[in-house]
Amino acid sequence: MRLLSWKLAYARLRRYPLHAISVAVVVALAVISLFTLQGISHSSSNSLVTYALSKLPGGDRALTISSNRIFTSNAEYSSIDRYLAKNLSGLTSAGLAREVLYHEVSDSHGVGFYFGGVDALVSRVHLKSGRLPAACTPTRCEVLQVGGQNGAAPHPDSFGLIVVGVGEFTDNRIFTGTFAPSPGVPILVADGIAVVSSMPSVGNFQGSDGWIGEINLKSIERDGLENYRNFILAFENKVSLDHRGLTLTWPSDALAEASDKSSALVVRLVLLSYLVGALLVAFLVLLSLRQKDQHFRYRSGLSRIGTPKKTLAEELVIENFVPLVFGLAIAVSFSPLIPHVLNVMHFHADLTQIYHGWERNFLLVFAALALTSGFAILGDQAWLRRAWIPFLLATGLLYAYFAASGEHEPRVWAIPLLFASMPVVLSYLALRWLSVLWRRRSTNRYILIRENLGMWQGVAAILTLTTLLAVITLSFESGIQKSVIIQAQDEVPLDVSVKTSASLVRPFDLGGITDYEHILAGSSAYPVLRIGSSIRGQSTAADSLSLIGVVPASLARMTSPDLQDLSTLIKPMSAMSEPGLNIGAGSRLDVKLATVPKEIDLIGWFRTPRGMHTSVTFTGHGALRTLLLRGRIPSDSILVGFELRETSDYLSRRLHAQGEGSFSVPVLRGVASILKVSIDGRPQVLSNQEWHLINFPYVFDGGRFFVRPIWQISIPRVAVDPVTAALARNGVLTLAGGNSIDFQVRVGAVQNFFPSAGNRFVIMNIGELQQVISRNDPGAIDPIEVWVSTPNPVLYLDRVKSSGFHTLLIQSRTNALKEFRVDPLNVGSDGSYKIALLFALVIAFIIHSTALPLLRKESAELLFYLEVAGVGPSSLRKALRKALRFTLFIGIVVGFAIGLSVSRFYISQSTPFMTMALSVLAAVALSEVGGYFFTRKFFAESTMVGAS
């Protein structure tokens, strides 16, 4: 009887080959889509790591173990070496690079340099002049100079070091990050760590050892990012216990960001695979319902001659099973092409990765098998008692499928069920309810719809699901485009931004505003100052915000009209020039003090012509203090104030005594005066009213005391975010300015967004911000960033990087856009949405294009009845096409309504109405052409019985 079941199933498949082929093709496409989504998931997850690391400076990308020269012997060093090589072998690729660095050694002329050593130097440098070091002994070591060519050349002879050449590093792992020398300071590199470590001449200098290894991307691919991070954390714990002097640094934030994005991507792709599965099941159930009557007649005929129920059940299962398995076989056969297709889409995954979790696809297909079998016998009285079995089986298989996907959130499981059911139910009801509109207006169309309501409802359901997915996909894509633009604008508010480097070199350390403007004609550069602040009266932790000082003209260059309007708001309300004394070309500055003890240092604060603030300590400890200006303070700098503070020696003694509970070293307090200020012996007139130089009280309890001219400003007007605005009292906020300075601002505008400011911000005039901050800390008011508006950002970027500013962090908005666009999270998600949508479009095309031919065949009796009753062929053709048009309308409207709601709530606020409208027009046009094409031969004269 088993063979009989197969024969009976074969008879059905043979009779309806198109049905079987449709099922096989769609199953194959579904499985291929699922494999492709899997490949995209793998590829994008791997790319996320590379992407996250690529945004870091070279030295911050690697795993670095460092120690401060704690080793007592070479043997101990070798032991550490072996320990690290063994424990890091899985976490790093291509072995560990080792380095040693002695910090800031000064030669006899006071020229500073670093001295370091690496193994296999020749493979890590490019020689620019001279030759590579050949020999290195503890008393005489040849070295290569890297960097610092613009400054004074070091003379390290006294250390036994001989500079034989100049070069640059080609290995971006060494002497970077915390091992990077200060800007402008050269590093003298010897070949070989062992001999460097044994040189007695450098034994008294502070040194550090480093082991650097690149992140092992293959391990991440193999084990997963989260596991890789866990391995590193485990090693971090281990090394802290095994060797306390060793410190592990690694790009934890970057990898954490990549891990978070990877998790988000995986969830997204799992959801999309669920949607593909839901579409597959919906399609198969619809086809099963189309075949329901036929199969009922078949079963009845077989039952009439006494075919056993078991045979009938087997036949049903086999008949549904064979096309599914055939589809699976097709999918597996074509799957080797998937990596090539992914390559074309700029994803990279091999077959092992694509096949990962393949068994889930089989669970889904068998769940579909159970459902289609269940629907085939649903409502058949002869099978009433057993009808629940396939549905129970399907439920179990679907549960297993969800569980195998790795997502255990009920919310995530609910989505495909809602996706498959809600739009279907709504389109079913809409078609049923709205078809009554034709009841009186077009009886023929009404009859054609209602008599085949099940078929039309199925078509509408598939069209609804496809439209829904299309709306979500287009909204997602539009949302990405918009968010990328916002992200780029957030990163680079104008055309180019120049920021303080990782080694804390500030833009104004290397040049002034005009220097940045002269890089390319027509460019404008604007300084920016950022300070962390909080609102006084609120909890500091909860209310930290960014305090950003900008030049009003820079806001006028922003793209958003709202931001442009702010340029008027933050125009300064009072004079902006910082008061002080211009030293001109003076070479010597003398200050006469009164009642200032020798335990108090006097420091002069100057604003250089570039606009930066610098401080220098006066020599002497008596009443007369002197400062030699030449070579230390540029001419025409402005003396903006004096700072008094305890000498470091007195401070140490006082703190030490306090620590021991003694007050024998008292807190210095008193009243002092600055009696006279002379430049090159010429007394200078400083208004006491302005400077408060006479009889100022002081107390030094570890703090600093400033004497400087009063810089009066009115309460600045600012722009803030909505949350901050809500905390203002009568429109005024009191902000913390650091160093116990509080100041008030008046809220003049509320902005939802300001580039690079985060969620909580206060935007104000940079000059006004500098005024309030400088009261207690003149050194904290120098801009740390420059925003540039330029006619040619690409050219500007090229020039600025080759103009000696290359150590700064420089980014253009164009490049930022490119970078964000290739964010693997967005690219992977977008690609996956499109794969799912393509699958949905194929299904919709199959269902839509087969509707009329199927109707013609299965409703032949009804169509004959109508024709006999006097409905002409052209009316019948029109009625059929209009029924199809109506179904398309229902599908698009319901799908669009649900899709728009879902998109607005969960995907993106950006809705590309134009693209959607064009897509709808294209779909309608295709449907009309298809409808005309399929119906033109219906009811032709030649098809009439007896036609000659």
Next chain:
Amino acid sequence: MKIEIEDLFYLYESGDETVVALRGLHLEVESGECLVINGPNGSGKSTLVKLLTGFYRPTAGRISIGGLDLAQIDPLRLRREYVSSIDQGGNLIGELTVLENVALAFTLAGKSVSQSRTLAGELLDRHGLGEIFRRFPNELSAGERQLGSLLTALATNPKILIADEPSGELDNQAADAVYALIKSVAGETTVVLVTHDSRAESFADRVVRIRDGRISEEWFPGEKETSVIDPLGWMRVPDKQEPSSSRIPSALRPVLAHEEVVLRAEHLDLRYGEKLIFRQFDLMAAAGELIALSSSSGTGKSSLLRILAGIQNPSAGNVYIGEQLLTDLSREDRATLRKKSIGFLNQGDGAVARISLRDHLGSTASELMDSFGSRMNRPLSGFSGGERARIELLKILSECRPILLLDEPTSQLDERRSQEVVERLLDYVGAGALVIASTRDETLLTRADRILDLSAT
């Protein structure tokens, strides 16, 4: 195998009503006996067939075969091992070829798959169907289909063969072949034939008539005497009925001049492939005429009606509706002509099932509320076959077309309803319409102005 039926009742719900299809039927069929059952439409013949084949379970009473209570036997096993059946349309499974259909029966009887194919082939060869066994049922003629069905039924060597109108759609030659085959197995197999065909009576052992769910009369072929089985318990249908209040309301009366020739057929030929159905058929039909087409199955009655309606083209000849040559018109124009002038009733028209009665009847609905009352909003599938047949006829009558072409208008109606329909048609004809009906209904045949026998052409 003997069949014993004791006090058999079968009730079912039809809409709001409970229909008693069989009311205490008693019947015994001896082992090997060939019994013919006939009776008017709606008398319960088909219900009895379905009960004997296990498709229905009795509401009350008992059926036993060979002493086994049917209620104790699994219906599938019953049909596989004891009872085979065929009905009017044939029972070949559309997805299987003729050979596969017959082979399936052998397999179910316990033969291996390969043995079954061999035996099936031999059986089909023996009965002249050797050339067609690779064809599918829809590629066969009605006679070939019915023979194939019969061979499938007999392949299992059933103890009991039940045939429900086996010659219903067949021409004489095909019907002869079918009855010859049935006759050949009668004696070894207990045969129950439900039919009106007199050929069956010629070899039957006994004939019974069912009326209103009970056996009413019985006779033996060749004997003139008829035994009345149950003179008091069954409801005889009067020869002439007074009009009932629920009769079909009068249709609006079309106005046509009597005796005006409205339809003319000249030298019509009809061939299907090589097979000639009829030739040189001529007809002049006038307004106010009721013409009955009566001949055996397969003589082309339905096809003729379709030709006259313009739905089908003749192989040769012309049809005129008034002065308009029908065969000159396009398909579109013929539909327009039908809408205006020709009402056509196809046999068993259940094409429309899911829309409500109100929507189906359209603007005539308000006039028919009394007939159907609250059931107007019910989908047509909720009405019985007989009611749907009435509804279709009602619809056609309400459309007031001057020519009505009806294919077996009373085949699904019981005697009472049939008489009502005939009265209505006569009314319609009296108003000046031309009605041409293909029928076996005795009442319609006796009231027709003319009876045409296509088998003579």
